[in-house]
Each structure stands twice: as structure tokens, then as C-alpha cells.
Amino acid sequence: MSQKHSFQAEVAQLLHLVTHSLYSNKEIFVRELVSNASDACDKLRYEALNNSALYEDAPELRVRIALDKKARTLTITDNGIGMSAQEAIDHLGTIAKSGTKDFMSKLGADKQADAKEQGQLIGQFGVGFYSGFIVADKITVESRRAGLKPEEGVRWTSGGTGDFEVETITRPERGTSVILHLREDESNSADEYLSAWKIKQIIGKYSDHIALPIQMRKEEWKESEEEGKPGEMVTTDEWETVNKASALWTRAKKDITKEEYESFYQGISHDYEAPLAWSHNRVEGSTEYTQLLYVPAKAPYDLWNRDKKGGLKLYVKRVFIMDEAEALLPSYLRFVKGVVDSADLPLNVSRELLQESRDVRAIRDGNTKRVLTLLENLAKHDVPATDASEEDKAEAGKYSKFYAEFGTVLKEGLGEDFANRERLAKLLRYASTTSDTATVSLADYKARMKEGQEAIYYITADTLAAAKNSPQLEVFKKKGIEVLLMTERVDEWALSYLTEFDGTPLQSVAKGAVDLGKLQDEAEKKAAEEAAEAFKPVLAKLKEALKDKTEDVRVTTRLVDSPACLVVKDGEVSNQLARLLKQAGQKAPDSKPILEVNPEHALVKKLDGSVHFHDLAHILYDQALLAEGGLPEDPAAYVKRVNALLV
Numbered sequence: 001m002s003q004k005h006s007f008q009a010e011v012a013q014l015l016h017l018v019t020h021s022l023y024s025n026k027e028i029f030v031r032e033l034v035s036n037a038s039d040a041c042d043k044l045r046y047e048a049l050n051n052s053a054l055y056e057d058a059p060e061l062r063v064r065i066a067l068d069k070k071a072r073t074l075t076i077t078d079n080g081i082g083m084s085a086q087e088a089i090d091h092l093g094t095i096a097k098s099g100t101k102d103f104m105s106k107l108g109a110d111k112q113a114d115a116k117e118q119g120q121l122i123g124q125f126g127v128g129f130y131s132g133f134i135v136a137d138k139i140t141v142e143s144r145r146a147g148l149k150p151e152e153g154v155r156w157t158s159g160g161t162g163d164f165e166v167e168t169i170t171r172p173e174r175g176t177s178v179i180l181h182l183r184e185d186e187s188n189s190a191d192e193y194l195s196a197w198k199i200k201q202i203i204g205k206y207s208d209h210i211a212l213p214i215q216m217r218k219e220e221w222k223e224s225e226e227e228g229k230p231g232e233m234v235t236t237d238e239w240e241t242v243n244k245a246s247a248l249w250t251r252a253k254k255d256i257t258k259e260e261y262e263s264f265y266q267g268i269s270h271d272y273e274a275p276l277a278w279s280h281n282r283v284e285g286s287t288e289y290t291q292l293l294y295v296p297a298k299a300p301y302d303l304w305n306r307d308k309k310g311g312l313k314l315y316v317k318r319v320f321i322m323d324e325a326e327a328l329l330p331s332y333l334r335f336v337k338g339v340v341d342s343a344d345l346p347l348n349v350s351r352e353l354l355q356e357s358r359d360v361r362a363i364r365d366g367n368t369k370r371v372l373t374l375l376e377n378l379a380k381h382d383v384p385a386t387d388a389s390e391e392d393k394a395e396a397g398k399y400s401k402f403y404a405e406f407g408t409v410l411k412e413g414l415g416e417d418f419a420n421r422e423r424l425a426k427l428l429r430y431a432s433t434t435s436d437t438a439t440v441s442l443a444d445y446k447a448r449m450k451e452g453q454e455a456i457y458y459i460t461a462d463t464l465a466a467a468k469n470s471p472q473l474e475v476f477k478k479k480g481i482e483v484l485l486m487t488e489r490v491d492e493w494a495l496s497y498l499t500e501f502d503g504t505p506l507q508s509v510a511k512g513a514v515d516l517g518k519l520q521d522e523a524e525k526k527a528a529e530e531a532a533e534a535f536k537p538v539l540a541k542l543k544e545a546l547k548d549k550t551e552d553v554r555v556t557t558r559l560v561d562s563p564a565c566l567v568v569k570d571g572e573v574s575n576q577l578a579r580l581l582k583q584a585g586q587k588a589p590d591s592k593p594i595l596e597v598n599p600e601h602a603l604v605k606k607l608d609g610s611v612h613f614h615d616l617a618h619i620l621y622d623q624a625l626l627a628e629g630g631l632p633e634d635p636a637a638y639v640k641r642v643n644a645l646l647v
């Protein structure tokens with residue numbers, strides 16, 4: 001008796017996408033189904049650690065692929081953990097991963113994305129089992145969970161539209177068979193997957209690294225018995241292993257090709273693109289492990305999400321233990337993908353135990369160092385010297401590409417990883433008053449510093465345009481002093497952890513009094529002091545008029561063309577960050593800014609003795625706020641005041 005069930009809405013949606021947008025990359029279904037089969041064997045091996053009876057009489061784990069040209073089926077069979085009827089209903093009818101669910105609804109809402117983009121996007125999540133429907137118009141799954149009786153097997157059938165059927169069957173052998181009934185259409189393009197040669201080629205491409213043997217029926221050349229007729233390849237009953245069947249990371253580096261490294265990455269990450277770089281090492285010493293770490297070329301759409309599970313696949317002595325072992329990397333490196341195989345951890349290690357293990361801490365430190373070294377190498381060769389080797393030239397541009405994708409999260413490291421702060425600081429890149437793109441390193445900046453310059457100057461703003469045109473920059477521009485322009489939300493927070501670089505302090509040009517030190521000559525200093533002295537009575541009146549809005553009003557030399565600007569005290573959060581915090585509904589410190597005025601400006605000069613003093617004072621303040629991207633507290637009052645002066 002079979003029972004009908006409906007797919008969860010998201011599955012139906014995913015299935016629609018799978019069949020409509022992945023046609024350009026059909027063959028990935030082999031990788032996905034073989035990877036599920038291999039996972040099922042990993043799970044069995046893991047559960048059997050405590051219950052060896054689960055192996056029944058078949059301890060040799062393997063995956064078999066059988067082709068039936070007449071029936072037009074391709075069957076992938078594993079003798080792994082298998083599924084009970086309820087598990088088949090739960091796992092093959094719903095999407096458990098909440099990330100994928102969110103993503104599906106986002107994708108559904110974004111009608112702009114074309115089919116190819118959608119294909120690439122869903123590829124990031126791994127469509128998994130459902131990818132079978134790219135080539136099949138019906139899938140039958142027959143399974144029996146290890147430990148259950150033969151009569152407790154299950155058959156799951158679906159045409160990949162709204163529903164699926166489930167019935168109980170007798171299945172003596174443990175594990176799962178996924179039977180794909182290949183799609184029949186005008187071109188019968190799915191037929192190519194009935195060719196053993198084709199399947200072997202795909203396995204070579206995606207699944208060579210799978211540690212289990214993947215077997216297919218051996219084919220042999222048979223001469224024809226009839227005279228004059230040509231011979232042909234015939235399928236024998238014998239199974240042969242068609243993959244290398246050794247975990248890639250356990251092999252020696254020199255025996256692994258670039259293509260193998262890349263396809264291994266694609267297998268574990270579901271990424272369509274090749275990785276940007278990788279590092280593969282066997283670490284010996286007090287903690288022994290193998291690490292294979294990849295930096296992807298593209299950031300996932302939810303990279304910013306600090307709660308997103310990142311992390312590496314953890315193996316202990318080649319036994320798969322868990323995915324997304326986040327304890328193996330700090331959060332700011334959550335984009336790194338790869339594998340760690342430890343020789344020391346206990347096989348029954350849990351996520352909780354990982355957090356406390358000293359070995360894990362040593363592995364995490366080791367992984368962090370490796371990734372930083374990898375990035376440093378990319379950075380070093382980003383712009384190759386003219387006499388660089390071909391190998392070095394191949395690395396050109398990779399760091400810029402990396403930084404554009406992942407620079408923002410790397411910055412989180414300043415606040416998170418104190419031990420590596422200096423190394424991280426060297427990896428940072430910013431736009432500056434001499435470069436619109438984020439290519440200036442702190443070391444480049446230092447090398448270009450003016451004679452007598454004592455600080456690395458920077459400004460934070462919402463946009464590059466706002467940063468570039470900010471009044472606080474005027475004196476720096478006039479004197480030809482470079483200022484770093486920072487426009488990311490994380491910048492100010494991150495820089496609060498980096499007060500100096502290589503012995504030179506970092507100084508926000510919007511915080512504290514401007515002190516150009518030796519960059520200002522004596523005559524300039526004297527003129528400024530005199531101007532301040534002469535301006536004292538006006539200042540006193542200004543302070544009084546603006547006492548509710550400002551902490552202080554003072555004369556400045558940082559302005560050239562603008563009448564006024566707002567600054568905050570050293571060590572306080574900038575006005576811009578305070579606004580961001582408020583917008584995000586978070587508590588922002590309620591400190592008042594300091595208004596700095598330019599005594600040389602016509603508008604400021606006009607203040608003295610003006611009948612409109614009060615209005616002018618408020619306009620000055622509101623304009624300073626507008627100039628840095630803020631809004632007057634009472635915009636209507638501002639407009640009224642300006643208009644009163646205009647008419």
C-alpha cells in the first residue's frame with residue numbers, strides 16, 4: 001500500500017528551479033548523488049563506532065553505479081546508513097536547512113536574476129538529491145536503514161512535481177539505491193548518461209577524491225561470433241573501481257594536479273567557480289593533522305551574517321566526523337572552505353567538546369596562520385614586478401579580487417584576533433585621496449608620508465563621494481597630505497582596535513583638534529593664533545547660541561573652503577557611526593559634537609555684528625551636519641532660516 005505525500009512548498013519551488021535553470025550544467029547530479037551516497041557511508045561508519053553490528057555482513061563500504069540502456073535507468077547504490085520510511089519522508093520531502101529555505105524565498109522574489117545566475121546561486125547551496133530531476137522525470141529510491149529488518153525497507157517514488165509516494169518493501173541489503181528514470185524528450189539529451197564512458201569521465205572530474213570505491217560493471221571487448229560482423233564492448237558481471245578512492249588530502253602534494261584540487265573544492269563547496277587559492281599541509285608536532293584550506297573566488301550572498309555556519313569538514317583519522325566545524329577557524333575567516341583531518345582527536349568528539357579542546361585550539365591557530373600566509377602571498381604578487389616569474393604573474397590580481405569579495409570580513413579580525421592584528425593590518429586596503437579604489441595598504445601610505453608627518457590620517461563616511469568632499473579634508477588636500485577614505489560600516493569599529501601601524505599612530509581627521517605638527521610652519525601657526533584671539537568675542541556668542549547642540553565651538557585651521565565642520569573628541573564614536581547605530585535601533589552615545597569654524601570664511605566673518613546672528617549660527621551648524629551626511633534635527637526650521645536670508 002503506497003501513501004501519497006506533498007512536497008514542502010520550498011521543495012516544489014526548488015524542483016522547479018532545478019529543472020529550469022540547471023540544464024546548462026546537467027552532469028552535476030552525478031556529483032551530488034555520489035556525494036550523498038558517500039555521506040551515507042560516512043554516517044554508517046560513524047554510528048558503527050559504537051555499534052559494530054550495523055555493518056551486518058558487509059563491512060566493505062562502497063558506491064555502485066549501474067546503467068540499464070533498455071530501461072533507460074541510471075542507478076546509484078550505496079551500502080551506507082540507509083533510511084527508514086519516516087526518514088525518507090522527512091529527508092526527501094522537505095528542505096531542512098533554514099539557510100536554503102530563506103534563500104529560496106529570496107530567489108523567488110528576485111525575478112531579475114536570469115536562469116544562469118539562478119543556477120549559479122542554487123549551486124552554492126547544493127541542490128543535493130533534487131538535482132536528479134535535472135535528467136530524470138521520475139526517481140525511485142529504495143532503502144533500508146542499517147539495523148532495521150529487511151521487511152522494513154522503503155520505496156519512495158516521485159515525478160518531481162507536487163508530490164511523492166512511499167511504500168514499504170522488503171530489502172535484504174542495507175543502504176540506498178537511487179534509480180533515475182531518464183527524461184525522454186525530442187532530443188533525448190539525457191541519454192548520454194547511459195554511457196559508461198561518460199559517467200566515468202564525470203566521476204573523474206568530480207568524485208575521484210571520494211575516499212570510497214565507486215564501482216561500475218566492467219566492460220570488455222568481445223569479438224563477434226558471426227563471421228564478418230564487428231565486435232563490441234559488452235558489460236560483464238564483474239564490478240571494477242573507477243575512482244582513485246583515496247581521500248585527496250591524504251595524498252602527497254606533488255601527486256595532486258591543479259584540476260584535482262579544484263574539483264575537490266567544487267565537491268565540498270558546491271561552488272561553480274574554481275577557488276582563488278589553497279594551502280595543503282601536513283602538520284606534525286604536538287598536535288598532528290592535515291589541513292587543506294581553500295579561499296573561494298566569490299563571496300556567498302550572506303557573508304555578512306556572523307551567525308552563518310562557516311567552518312571546515314572535520315575528519316579524525318580519515319573518518320568523517322562533522323561538517324561546518326566552526327571551532328576550527330575564527331569567525332572572520334568564515335569564508336574559508338576545506339578539510340582538517342586530525343590524528344589526535346577522539347572519534348566521538350562533539351561540537352561542544354571541540355570548543356574546549358586544546359588540540360582544536362592548536363589546529364585553529366595553525367589554520368589561521370596558514371590562511372594569513374596564503375593571503376600574504378597573494379598580496380605580494382598582486383602587482384607583479386616586470387621580471388616576475390610566470391608562476392608569480394599567474395597570481396597577479398588575485399589579492400584585489402579576494403579583497404573586493406572578502407575584505408569586509410577580514411577587517412573584523414582586527415577586533416577578534418589580537419594575536420594576528422599586525423599581520424591583518426598589513427593585509428588591509430583602502431581608498432584614499434590619491435586612489436578611488438581600495439588598493440592602498442598602510443605600508444604604501446607610510447612610504448608616501450610627507451616629511452614631518454606624524455600620523456596616518458583617515459576619515460570615515462557613508463560613501464566615497466561624501467568622504468572625498470568632506471570639509472575636514474580641506475587642509476590636507478591643500479597641503480597634499482594623503483588621507484585614507486573609509487566607507488564601510490565595519491571600518492570605524494575595526495580601527496578602534498588599531499591605534500597604530502608600524503609605530504605610526506592612526507588619526508581620524510574628524511576627531512579631536514587638528515594638529516598637523518611639523519607640517520604647519522611657524523607663520524601659519526602664528527596667524528591662526530591671532531585669528532583665534534580676534535575671534536574670541538564672536539566665539540563666545542556662538543557657544544551661547546548653540547549651547548544645546550554643541551559641546552564646544554572653536555576656531556580651526558583644518559578648513560579652507562568651508563565655513564564650518566563638526567568633529568568629535570578623540571576616542572569618541574564619530575557622528576557617522578552614531579547615526580548608523582541609531583538607524584539600526586542600537587544605543588548610541590549621546591555626546592554632542594564640537595563645531596569648528598573657519599574664521600577666514602565670508603559667512604563666518606559676516607557673523608560679527610550681524611542682526612541675523614542667531615539664525616546664521618544655526619545655519620552654520622546645520623550645514624556642517626548636512627555636509628557630513630547628517631540631517632538637521634528640525635529640517636523645516638533650517639529651510640525657514642535660509643529662506644529668510646535669501647529674500
Ligand SMILES: Nc1ncnc2c1ncn2[C@@H]1O[C@H](COP(=O)(O)OP(=O)(O)OP(=O)(O)O)[C@@H](O)[C@H]1O
Binds near residue numbers: 078126129130176
Ligand atoms: N544515499 C542516501 N543515503 C541515506 N540518506 C540519504 C541519501 N541521500 C540523501 N539522503 C538523506 O536525504 C537528505 C537530503 O539530501 P540532500 O542531498 O537533498 O541534502 P543534503 O545532503 O543534506 O545537503 P547537501 O547535498 O547540500 O550537502 C540528506 O541529508 C540525507 O539525510
